[in-house]
Amino acid sequence: MLKGRWAALAMLSALCLAGVSQAHAQTQGEIHTNQKVCDVFRVLAGSIMQSRQNGESKESLLAVKSGNPEHDKLGAMLINEAYKEPVLDSPDLKSEKITSFADKWRDTCNKPVSG
Helix, strand or coil, X not given: CHHHHHHHHHHHHHHHHHCHHHHHHHHCCCCCXXXXXXXXXXXXXXXXXXXXXXXXXXXXXXXXXXXXXXXXXXXXXXXXXXXXXXXXXXXXXXXXXHHHHHHHHHHHHHCCXXX
């Protein structure tokens, strides 16, 4: 399970490099994001859901810190959303859940926010 925690940390770091503050601002309706940020956001969401489907504890994911409080807050929001979902039985259903969760958050990132 440690692999999942390091993957999450790597994704948080990638978000930092891609300018995730733009993605966070988009959710607040402040600015528009770009496709690169939203694609990285999708990967992060998918990684978190994969950890969920693999049975990793929520606490172990929340313990991973990026070093940036805003990124950690965004990561915690995604983790909390992922852990509202049940762990599914079959590998195919798990894969579908991971993909749909990742796509949902990419699409949320891409969606213009109306004031």
